[in-house]
Amino acid sequence: MSDVRWLSAEEQRVWRGFRTAVMKFTEHLDRQLQRDSGMPMAYYEILVALSEAPERALRMSELALACHSSRSRLSHAVAKLEKEGWVVRRACASDRRGSVAELTDEGFAVLEAAAPGHVTAVREQLFDVLTPAQLQSLREISAAMENGLAGECAQVRAEIGEF
Amino acid sequence: MSDVRWLSAEEQRVWRGFRTAVMKFTEHLDRQLQRDSGMPMAYYEILVALSEAPERALRMSELALACHSSRSRLSHAVAKLEKEGWVVRRACASDRRGSVAELTDEGFAVLEAAAPGHVTAVREQLFDVLTPAQLQSLREISAAMENGLAGECAQVRAEIGEF
DNA sequence: TCGGTCTGGTTGAACTCTCAACAAGAACAT
DNA sequence: ATGTTCTTGTTGAGAGTTCAACCAGACCGA
Structure with missing residues (x-):
């Protein structure tokens, strides 16, 4: 079973460098958001997705797709966001299994407050350096x-x- | 406070595309390792760092640096790895505060078994597509x-x- | 219409990570 | 010496993620 295509020294350098950069970058963004707005990036992205949807509402499954999130993770996350009062859940009219998450005004306000810091961090650490x-x-x-x-x-x- | 340099539509496309690619990529790698070797990628990287160190041993602080990990995270992780029998911790001779983590033979064997699948995943999803x-x-x-x-x-x- | 299957969503348990607090030794100044 | 400060590493609690199990409604074929 020695037919593994191992990485060359150069490939290892690229891979490790990439991984390091991505790890530090996402950690930086996550910490910024947590510190300044009290939420992890995953939750920020949920709010963004909802804010861009018509009526600021999406079915859970569509929201999961938009956020590249598993159903389970999303379910837990929306439960938390609902507890914060940033999102409400209501039944889906067309499919009785369904559940629709909707951004509240308060949630929208929180998002508006969080966005400048987050966007600034992304710009400074990504667009300004490339x-x-x-x-x-x-x-x-x-x-x-x-x-x-x-x-x-x-x-x-x-x-x-x-x- | 409207002097935020918002992202243009094009910048948003780049940023979201990058984030999506990285998320799916790391999730793919993490799932592969978890499924085939029963450990998350963060633990795999600890084993790799130890395996490359002289004597297969490193002080916790150096290991944290090598893995881009916080002290706390590393401490928890090594505790778990020690429980698995893949790593042992011993006192540091030169600094009585210190603690040295050492890869066991069993840990090395586990790493050897995990490496082919992981490297193959990295090659297929990164080097083969670029x-x-x-x-x-x-x-x-x-x-x-x-x-x-x-x-x-x-x-x-x-x-x-x-x- | 009825049984089987698939889909949408939630839940609880186990696991990992983060953060703040802490203990203990090293380093250093007075 | 002695007290302050810095460093090292661990710990516990709280938060977030994963996985498997599950329920209920939709879908589909006989």
């Missing part, structure tokens, strides 16, 4: 990675389907 | 981001130092 050419590259790299993962997911689905 | 030019870009982008964050940290340190 050249336009690097941003273009980053766009392509992200797209390629996502495509690769989409393929992987399809493959997993196919495997599951076989059994 | 061109050499993109990899070169990624290297530069990672370096730029880390430099930016280093500056930010220095700034924070300076602020703290002022009070």
